[in-house]
Each structure stands twice: as structure tokens, then as C-alpha cells.
Amino acid sequence: MRKYEIMIIIDPDVDERQVPALLEKHQKVITEAKGTIDSQDIWGKRRMAYEINKKPEGTYAVVNITAPAEAVKEMDRLMSIDEQIMRAKVMRTDKK
Numbered sequence: 001m002r003k004y005e006i007m008i009i010i011d012p013d014v015d016e017r018q019v020p021a022l023l024e025k026h027q028k029v030i031t032e033a034k035g036t037i038d039s040q041d042i043w044g045k046r047r048m049a050y051e052i053n054k055k056p057e058g059t060y061a062v063v064n065i066t067a068p069a070e071a072v073k074e075m076d077r078l079m080s081i082d083e084q085i086m087r088a089k090v091m092r093t094d095k096k
Contacts, residue, residue: 001035003066003094008079009058009087012045019059022084027063029075035067052086064093 010019019042027037043060052058065072072090079088 001066001068002092003038003064004072005091005093006063006065006075007087007089007091008061008063008085009048009052010061011053011084011086012055012057012059014059014084016042016044016059019061022082023061023063026075026079026082026085027065029078030065030067030071033068033071033074035065035071038064038066040064055086058086 008023010022014022020040023040023042030037041062043062045057046060047057048055067075076088076090079085
């Protein structure tokens, strides 16, 4: 299992109280694959450098996980399908 950092930009129309539940829904893929959620940091609404889907801001969240590569790929795929998530970037933080 490897360590990953995932930067997620959530649609600003999603209520900030619903953001933890939205993240939890996608993190189930990791926990079901025997991975762990190491930390979760919700930054709140921020203005972006350029518009995404004609929206100038988004709710940012950073999640650090330890999980198998297949589970991370599946989580990334599900987040790309979810209309409430505007962008998600997965980065591996450990070095081999």
C-alpha cells in the first residue's frame, strides 16, 4: 500500500455542511479495500485561477490516504463521474 494525497475541488453550489458526507461517500472505496484515511482537511470556498464549468470558485478539500493502487484508481474514476466534484487530482506522496 502507498500513500496518496488527493486535492478535490467541489462545486460551490454544494452546501458546505454536505461536503464531509460527499467525501465520506467516495472514501468508502478506500476503506473497503483495507486502506486508511490518514487525514482530511476541508479548506472551504476559494477563488480559482480560472473558471471551471463557468464557476469562478470552488470548495477545496485535501485528503491523505494509504491504500492499494486499484482502490485509488476506482475512487478517482467515481469522483470524475460525480457531478458535484469539479476536479480531483491524485498525487503519490511516498517514494519508491
